[in-house]
Amino acid sequence: MCIPHRSLRHSFEKCRPLWDSAQDALSEHWSLFSGPGVDVRAIWFAMSHALACPSAAMPRVALEKKEAARVEERIYRQLAGQPIGQSFWRTGVEQHPLSSTMEDVQYARMVFISANISFLAKESDECVESWTNAVAKEISDQKPVFAAVHLQGLHRVENDSAFLDSLTRALYRHKDLTMFDAVREIYDLDSLGICSVYFVSSAAKPMLFDYKNRSYKPVDGNYTDSHLRSPNIDHERLGKVDDDPVGFMMTRWMLFDKPFDFVNLVLNGERSLLDSCTKWPSEGGEARQKFLNQILNKMETYIHEDAMIFAGYFNLSIDLSRLIKDQLFMHKAVIQENNRNNVINAFDLSNRKLFTINDNEFNFYENHNWLFGTCNGQLIRKYDTEMKHYVGDRLFEPNVFFPPTDFYVPNSSEVENNYALHFSTTNSPGWRSRIVMNDRLRDRIQHDSFSSSSLYYGLVGEFEYISQSKPVTLIATIWLK
Template sequence: MKLRGLSPVWQPLCGECSCSLDSLYGSMPASHEFPRCLWRSLGNMETYADVLLVTANVGSLFDNVGEIQNEWLRELYKTIHSHKPQFIALHFQEVGGKDYMANMGHAENFFWIIESSEEMKDYDRVCIYVDNQFQTEDSFTALGSMYFIHKTLKNIQQYDFNVKDFKAVSGQTKHVGSLDGVSTVEKEKFPKNFWPDFKWSRKGFMRTRWIIHNQGLDLVNVHLFHDASNLIACKSSPSIYSANRKNALRYVINRISDSRYTSLPFFLFGDFNFRLDALSLVQHLSTSADVQTVKKDSSNEVEKIICEEKDNDHQVLLHIEDKLFAYLHQAVFREDNGRALLKYDKEVAVFHDVIREEDIEFPPSYPYSEEYTKPTRYMNTRCPAWCDRILLSHTAQEFIHRGDDGDKSLVYDTLGPNVCMGDHKPVFLFFSLKTNDH
């Protein structure tokens, strides 16, 4: 039996009690006595809160102002209407886009449109955090997080990191700026020494902490480093970029698990920039091809990698440059949701000691064409990859309700699979959070 927001599940408190709820109402011998622990269990109510987590790199929305936004929002609202969550967490990366100095005003308007929309009117409590203070280079992350609480969800609190205590959530709170001094959010930009050989960029994490029906959890917005050069990514396995991301993610996990605060189950969702293992993948894609490396005249540095088919008039199968990854048979990344390529998606595996992920059954989330008429086509700039992910701690996984096969109580998918959403397809996880309503 599952009721929206409140579902009693009758659980005996000891092994001697094998009686089900139905047997309480059946014909029982007058002399039969139920153990006291069964009667106590009648007050042990397990409840569910329906939760929607969304991660979206929205840089394209502001680099192409007005061209994509309306369809993007329509797909978001459609997903919310379909699943009817009681708690929504939206984690955004690259707020303001690449030209954030010019576009940050558009970004603020984007948040306002969502906050004030008719589709969100039944969410009577809203918490918004936008790091838009690009003038403070040492701390600017371009991260934004929005949290919406439905009017049917009564028992919810948010953590104050200064006083180290939870407080009831009421009304609408909006924090826009550097977020320094905002006590309900913890934000960090990764230090420069994480990648001394590369340009320092807007990468970091932002954490909020919640209690939903007595179940505490951390929600962490993450943006990790990208692959600056396809050619460098192909040099080693794992690549130097993968190693940088590994160090940064380990840093985030250590920070949210350290002794400053009590550790809680956590969800990490954002643009992790995870890439397929390029060296192994290129070797696989070019097994039946002639591989040629073209070097610059002035140095011994590789400028291009060109793989030509041995027959078929030596058609170019794969062409790689710093910012070019052109593969002739691009459909392989979409067929069967790219399942054949998941074996090259290795970056999460090294963290399986602390985090898990639901099965991926959607195509790589990046880099989609930004042309309105080509919503399912990938750009030839990078190798398609599952950059945008929702990861969770082992303890968080225990609190996800899993129904029978065919039950739609858990969905891990992309928003707008057939609509232009920018270069990143947003990724969402909908689930019922098991809580205890004591």
């Protein structure tokens, strides 16, 4: 089934009768599909394709994730002859509904999350709890067999060890995450300020690569270790740019006897907002490109052999120079001449201030939230070009139909629309937390309509304030054969 962005849930309500009619018709005429000589597999994939990619007569609709899962489960169960009352995604591992044995075709549900938590440490206990609940719910709702949570930004946290310990313990003990049999946490607080947490079910037959013994070792129970002691990581710090550490930490897993590699990385930010307004790529962008290419070159062998996920704080910036030019043209505005080189002020024909940009302010005034939040940020999405420019075809990123991951401020209680996104006016919004994959993993996700239609890429806690930086999540059903 199609699981697009959750904020378009209202579209489903308009087409609910159409979907319900399709399910009812399937239930009523199921006997017609089960007679001798009928190719049930062909019927199943035809229906799956029709529902996931409707024709013009049946316009594509956006489904709320939970509602989509309900529709998907009901149709699957009717096709497979299973009772609807049971939980279809109970273990996160399922054979295809038309498979006769578990060995025929298998799929696994996995969740990947990347989060910059440098701002979270400065928030209230209530906000930290909201963040924890949002992450736990994002995982538990999918009932996956494996979940990876990559954290960055700990180099900016005072008393980082105590904060990380408190946060990860809250996740381990969360009532929604009790379905997992083992947890692995590996952190680097000394050089990169990152932490990787992995939740795994025994159904995945998990094994973790030991770099000292050059072999995979079984995983069970909960275990926490630092990058200095852990034999299970490939770790390197590549440099430092204006107090921003740059590097990666990789773990190699064997899940269902298939190799999966997970890379937690962090790249440098902008040296100056003003610098990024005058040219693209900026000086900071050129440094990001250099370091990202170094990381990918080190991973070249793995990229071509294993299924890989890169989930980290890429720190990518939008093309501010082009954004400013377009805004000046659209509003017939001009930049005010002044003797100061550390600020940019623009005014329209009515002498209203259009925007102010300096190293401590990035403010489009009355248009600020509208510009960056309308249509899930798609008004400025065209300026988010660093990922494609730097990575090219080496890695794949699903379509970005969600608002920027950074930077947010709490909603005002005076605002009528509690779901309105409020962006900070001290820094440029952008899609800084990202999740990308190599072609091998993409092929496993896009193997057929069953797996490819269940891919979801979006924000965690989109409609609530859970810190200045929102985590990004990728949810996928992965073909294992």
